[in-house]
Amino acid sequence: MAEEHSSTNPMEQALDSFNQVQIGDIVEAEVLSIDDGQLVVGIDNSGVEGVVPLKELTADRKADIHDLAHVGDKLELLVVRPSASDKEDGSFILSKRRIENKKAYEKMAAIKDNDETVTGKVTGTVKSGLLVDINGLRGFIPASMISDHFVRDLNPYVGKELTLKVIEVNRAKNRLVLSHKEIDAEQKSAKQAEVFAKILPGDVLEAKVSRLTNFGAFIDLGGVDGLVHISQISYQHIDKPSDVLQPGQDVKVKVLDVDKERGRISLSIKATQPGPWETVAEKISVGDEVDGTIRRLTDFGAFVEVLPGVEGLVHVSQISWDRVNKPSDVLKVGQKVHMKVLNVEPDKRRLGLSIKALINNPHESKKPKEAASPEPSNYKLPDEERGFSLGDIIGNNKLNK
Incomplete structure (x- = not known):
């Protein structure tokens, strides 16, 4: 028996060892050399x-292989396939x-x-979402799962680290889907509570415009948006x-205004600027001729x-020498008119104007049939809108889409 054992061919022993290594095995190996x-x-x-x-060491094709391993290192490796060419020194890849x-x-x-979270760095964008790296594993965040509102521009997210929820894991398809939407909502809720706890009506703040709609501007107050309604942007009329x-x-x-129950903060830009009525008396006097644009008709x-x-107000009795039943019969919003100043009351924000005072009276020789209607003394400009509704926000999202 001993003779039979000693006669075993060394080549056969090598083949037996070779056959012990199978595709798919996880093996321990020592780095013998680094070449090509x-x-x-x-x-x-x-x-x-x-x-x-x-490429089987790292996903970074620009990496220096000498920085990743050294001769004598012990590595845990997966047997992928048999060697297919002379350039691939060895029996297996x-x-x-x-x-x-x-x-x-x-x-x-x-x-x-376990319904836990993970941190990933945004590495790039595609049309449908964000690409993220999680410790060398590539994941994807669909655009609909980035935030609790529609995100038009994805580029500002590139380079940021986000806390994410894992939505789908499929190794066979190399598919890892993540979401920042729930985390974003939680973070906003926490920030909102913090902001609402320290902001009071009357406060003047420095902030940035976050987004615009047709009805106003949303202002970032540190993770929470407040609204400047279009009527509160400027004393000057803007479209x-x-x-x-x-x-x-x-x-x-x-x-x-701060409405904690509705989660709304109403802001004004023009309230931080000098009011235009403060200098009216320096610019306009009784008897002056002025030009203006009709903004509203009553x-x-x-x-x-x-x-x-x-x-200023052009009372119906000051529009024409002829009887006018309704101002809208002879005037329209946006029309340019030339007028004479009848009275100036800056403290009451009242300015009396007349169109007919600059026109010759065609009925001067005729006796008036009836007295003109008295001008109102208690009129006021329409109340300016403040705040925003859920419908405004929904409408804005549709507009952005």
Whole structure:
């Protein structure tokens, strides 16, 4: 029996060792040399050598292989396939990266099962969402799962680290889907509570414009948006907020109202600026001729803007020498008119104007049939709108889409 054992061919022993290594095995191996962008390794207890190409060490194709491994290092490797060419010194191609990938997917599955969160860095964008890196594992955040509101521009997220929920893990398809939506909502809720606890009506704050709508501008107050209604942007009439503001612009705002129950903060930009009525007396006097634009029509007259933020009243009796039943019969909003100043009362924000005073009276020789209607002494400009409704916000989201 001893003679039979001693006669065993060394080649047969090598083949027996070779057959012990199977595709899919996870083996321990020692780095024997580093050559041509690959590691030559010896698989422990087998007498078999293999190679680990750079792409099987890391996903970073620009990495220096000498920074990743050194001769004598012990590595845990996956046997991928048999060597297919002379350039691939050794019997098998092995991979370190695939083992790490497998472990990473297993970790993500455990995180999902335990309803935990993970931190990932946004590496890029695609049309439908964000690409993220989580310790070398690539994941995807669909656009609908980035925030609790529609995000038009994805680029500001690139380079940021986000806390994420794991939505789907599928290693067979290399698919890892994540969401920041729930985290974003939680963070906003916490920030909202913090902001509402320290902001009071009357406060004047420095802030930035976050986004614009047709009805106003949303201002970032530190993670919570307040609204400057279009009527509170400027004393001067503006058609739309984008005519005078742009996202990212620094502005000074005054807090008009804080509604904690509805989660609304109403702001004003113009309230931080000198009022136009403060200098009216220096610019306009009784008897002056002025030009203006009709902004509103009422049953008793026309409100005309003669200076930015300053509107005067042309009473119905001061429109024409002919009888006028309704101002809208002879005037229209947006019309330019030339007028004479009848009275100036800056403290009451009243300015009396007349169109007919600059026109010759065709009935001068005729006796008036009836007295003119008295001018109202208690009129006031319509109340300015403050705040915003849920419908405003929904409408804005539809507009952005």
